[in-house]
Amino acid sequence: MTAHPVDDLPFVDEHRILTPAPVPAVWRALARQLAGSRQRGTVALARLLAATPHARSGTPLDQGATLPGFAVTAAVPGRLVRLTGRHRFSRYALVFTLVGRPDGTLVSARTYAEFPGPHGRLYRLLVIGSGGHRAVVRRMLRDIRRRAERDSPA
Template identity: 50%
Template structure:
């Protein structure tokens, strides 16, 4: 991944995503073209992060972005509780960034065409400073919760995109 400064979630200048430590990557193949997967990804993110629970959690940990806002499908400046869209290259890449009391993080979705299918990958990067950050990392990453949640999100993207082969609801 090239070193590209991205807007920080708090609006206080650029965030170099490549400087954030790598956490993990999950992926799946979808029986649909990248454009359909892109639409499904936006819908799945709205479904996963725009509910009352996500909003309450974003408030609890002090996220910079605490509510859903901005254009849909996601575009730079759009937000979900806990995340702001830094890069939106439709059908190719979606970069979400965020910050709260215990972490600075990025979630990078990449869509790669593989014949008639699309491989969608979700790479997580994050910094968890200090003792409270280490405890938070243990609770979120070490507990396995993140390793369950991200593949579940990707499975939702796959289901939505494959409904009729175009990503549109049948």
Template identity: 45%
Template sequence: MEIAALPHIDEHATVAAAPAEAVRRAVGEVLDRSLGSGLGRLLGCADRTSSGPRPPAEGSTFPGFRVVRAAPGGELVLVGRHHFSTYALIFRWEEAAAGGTRLRAETRARFPGPGGALYRLLLMRTGAHAVATGRLLAAIRERAERLR
């Protein structure tokens, strides 16, 4: 999948009062806890279970996602597909002021056909995607701050 070819949907960010290594570990731990396989089955996701090394490495999976790039220094790239969308979720982290770490989550996706258009409408117009991404980032931030 060519990630750059997927349309940019949005980007959300938070700052954790924790070092980058704690954020990297927290991303994997929170994804393991947060991504359930029930929705993945319902939507027909290609990857429906968690597998592979932890912290996540290339080839690791979470329900709905497969890791295609894991750079310990600051990036985790997840891709996925299901009946209504082909998508990427890209986490990037870098040093912030006062020893903290800025974490960003970028979403890219394509929603083909009428089913995809309806799915996009449900996710974006209702704000469900923004709420879910915000909660995910908050959980990662909180976990990283406990790990530091």
């Protein structure tokens, strides 16, 4: 799959996971993941970085909804959700796509971002270069898979 720019942002990376659950179960799991329980730290980080948006509003997978650090700028139920945001050191997008397959659902998370100026370059080194971003996204995908499998009929 070719990585295409989102809002003229450069491609950073893509991570995928296959779950045996059907697309509707995975979509619900993605919604629960985004509405997740780890929000106190996320809100604090969003405020520290002066992220826009910095608060939650609406329903997580509805276009126009916001999460700390992200706005839902595109949503196609069961297929795609695009989250975008910005803060002191970066402008970014995280795009989730779901593709139904005979053996389940392939979930993809693509990241696009720019890191302007010397502070942005340092931030990229700390977040992307350290492997921290990769670890967080992979954990998020594993959590989505676990939720979908747990909630999917056998």
